[in-house]
Amino acid sequence: MHDAVADLVRDGDTVAIEGFTHLISFAAGHEIIRQGKRNLTLARLTPDLVYDQMIAAGVARKLVFSWLGNPGVGGLGAIRRRIEGEIPDQPLEIEEYSHFGMVGRYTAGAMNLPFFPLRSYFQTDLPVVNPLIRPIRSPYGDETIYAVPPLRPDVTIIHAQRASAAGDTQVWGLLGCQKEAAFAADRVIVVVEELVDEDVIRADPNRTIIPGLIVDAVVVEPWGAHPSYVQGAYDRDNRFYLDWDPISRDEAATQAWLREWVHGVEGRAGYLDKLGAERLASLRPGAAAPSGIVDYGSYR
């Protein structure tokens, strides 16, 4: 992870660590903090705790998002303080859309389209505060809808259940917009729970969401998505999300947490040691829920 972030994430980059509640690469976020990257533009539908931590650490100058909160718990204090101007030496510029707007932006990037059309924003104040949300007239009839511009991250980082060494990546469970964010990006880092043989991928090609063709680095980092979750591997650590609320409300507590849990640990392994085997074990799913097998058939 150290090398992937060192080589592929550069100061001033637009970085998207995507994954909608599922498969959020906290491991990459913490490594970016440790390497002291600066002036990043961070893009994500839901900044979530990972961006609250990264922005508290001062790596970003701008945030592009569609829903700003600690899902099911409350707010994201570090980001909120900077938006509300409480930390004058760390101003944070924001660029705001709706979920479909952000998804559409990645999709336009992935398809190399100059815009993505959608039926949102009518009669709202969002286009008023974000001039990049623009009306577009249909060439059929006189209907006018809205458009959003492509989002093309310099680097997209996603976490997945498995990939081959070549970077062919498979995911099950929530897919969010990782595929779109990856195809839209200039560089792609895939972090996986498990490195698998190419044959495992080729046995079920419909399960592949990203081909190695667009992947620049594959990092094996089990538990790398904690406190978010990996379908079939571990559960969302809701206790962590609840505990974050009071920490996030207090800048000093937030900085102390970063010192202890990000700067104060030896990489991800140190973080997991500190978290403890018992905590991790408690996040394992109960019984297995197997997908079943389908047959592609051999055709010679």
Add this chain to the structure above:
Amino acid sequence: MHDAVADLVRDGDTVAIEGFTHLISFAAGHEIIRQGKRNLTLARLTPDLVYDQMIAAGVARKLVFSWLGNPGVGGLGAIRRRIEGEIPDQPLEIEEYSHFGMVGRYTAGAMNLPFFPLRSYFQTDLPVVNPLIRPIRSPYGDETIYAVPPLRPDVTIIHAQRASAAGDTQVWGLLGCQKEAAFAADRVIVVVEELVDEDVIRADPNRTIIPGLIVDAVVVEPWGAHPSYVQGAYDRDNRFYLDWDPISRDEAATQAWLREWVHGVEGRAGYLDKLGAERLASLRPGAAAPSGIVDYGSYR
């Protein structure tokens, strides 16, 4: 099948029997012929043999397509004769796009968008002969690309490996644009090799391409895609595609084939009996090629 077609396919409808070389519902096409439907507008990227047969039978007044041929073999004689005006009493109107244009039309229909933008058609004669392919200017910069209008079939008919009684449908292998064609449609008929318990579907929700919510009828018709194929179940009957070439070149031979193989058989069962167990057995894949199992995990 009889009831599904009788209830859901009406004279004058726009009908899309989709499936790109894979999962083409010949069973539905033949039933539409037997029921003598008229004045249909038939939409498909590749009309393939199924539309050559349906158009020879006189069910259609118009064809919307992007590639007209017998893949790997040659032309589609019945359609070609009507386009070239050799059958004056059966004129055939055509509306022509590229593959991405057709896919984009279904996608616009599925997303309820007034148009789909794409980077095709520049400097070609396609927009000249099809005024529905129109330029559209990006609201960002002064770039102009092209747009195609939504295609919203009255009925979309697809063939799939399996579905639940509720119509929740799963497919593996080539996906073509069946999902888009189904979501774009007013009515949907799903024909399956196998009816499965709802639990089989819910065991692997990422494999579901169409929810029962948009399905009006589920028809169980094993071998219903012959002479096209079903990944894992049976192979493409290339001999049939090769044999069709001389038949299709001759209108009398084509009509004779329809009498013998469509009107002259008792539904799909009769067609399969006539084809013979040996022919069918020869189309079974060799060894199995299992997908492997993934674990979704139980979370209580």
Add this chain to the structure above:
Amino acid sequence: MTDPATFSKSEMMIVAAARALADQRVCFVGVGLPNIAVNLAKRTVAPDLELVYEAGVFGARPARLPLSIGDPTIVTGATAVVSMVELFGYYLQRGLIDVGFLGAAQIDRFGNINTTVIGDYAHPTTRLPGSGGACEIAINAREVFVIMRQSRRSFVETIDFRTSPGNLGGAADADRIRREGGWLGRGPTVVVTDLGIYHFDERGEMRLDSLHPGATLEAVRETIGWDVSVSSELAETPPPSAEELRLIREELDPGGVYTK
């Protein structure tokens, strides 16, 4: 613990919201209070309700109440899991969602919703989460239900920011704009609060139709920033049943996250 004689205002609100989903088929589940209300409905008045989560799930069968609307329990055993571009495009924008269930920070008499900022956008007093999927749900879901607690800060004459359109400046206005703009949704139809149940009258304005047990018109008026319209046949909301309370207290929210 499940003494039906005593229940909180939050419990009554959640129960009333769940009951409003009877006979609905497909519901888009928002984060927070809608999440527990919809899951209660699925266990009571609407067992066949198809739960749609913006995270990309159709036909979810959560074995537990998810804290977040993105949770592994909404995936395992679901009918379909799809990418978000498909969920928002092929399901919501296509018009397949019957009810979008939203929460709100501010709402006005016409059901226009603010979840973005309190104060000026550039220099907010309080920064709220923003739209998420709410903006497109309000436009494309066939109808919208709102669940939120009443207060002078939340039920206001003028919202500070319009995140999700309701009946705009009134019904006539809204109907024309929605029709001419090709919107699939008719907008907000029900608002459930901790004090009562509201529907929208022919002017597109919120009208109190049912008062919860223990709530008073005075309490309602004290917590609404405009002269609220009250139905001439004002009803009293039937109290939560023992089973409804048991489900909330023992199965859905034993920690009291939503009902505290």
Add this chain to the structure above:
Amino acid sequence: MTDPATFSKSEMMIVAAARALADQRVCFVGVGLPNIAVNLAKRTVAPDLELVYEAGVFGARPARLPLSIGDPTIVTGATAVVSMVELFGYYLQRGLIDVGFLGAAQIDRFGNINTTVIGDYAHPTTRLPGSGGACEIAINAREVFVIMRQSRRSFVETIDFRTSPGNLGGAADADRIRREGGWLGRGPTVVVTDLGIYHFDERGEMRLDSLHPGATLEAVRETIGWDVSVSSELAETPPPSAEELRLIREELDPGGVYTK
């Protein structure tokens, strides 16, 4: 059966086309002759070539030569199988395809291609298949290879219908339009026929650079509808190797469908 001393013009054409794919990474495989040429390249000069089929396959490993470009053998063992909107949008239009390999019914000196009609569109002498994916491949693939047999009917001064753009009216013209229009592709770079191998000169015009064994300049000129430009260093194409012929005759096309 695999006597390398004797080989057909079609075999030479397929072999020459396959060799042109050496050092290429990602190839979009068109129907017909490109299909066998690309599969031969995968077995000879370009074992790591990623085969992309418009049907929705990336990284195909066909165990047999598919008659159609949609065949179960291109799916089993592939790296990824995706919907066509993704294949055309996320792969081709995104610019991930290095070479688009096309066939054609008519081509002009600038590599503009017709696969739609011979004669008038409304009243065609011969109705051809149409674009399929060719139009978008010609615009979005980084470069385009063409494989087709020469004849006065196919190599024409003016094509009857422009299905897929090549160098338009010439290089200057084409470069400007492709740049200003934001096209990702630079257009046609190689044309392989049954008589020789052509590249495009600085004017964007086809130039014969290599003549196949047994072919003559006379035969070339007799089968081209314009005064074709010939390289000052005209080379002779090395004949097919025994192994190349064995692969075509025994593995790829035992039925002689492509080589008859």
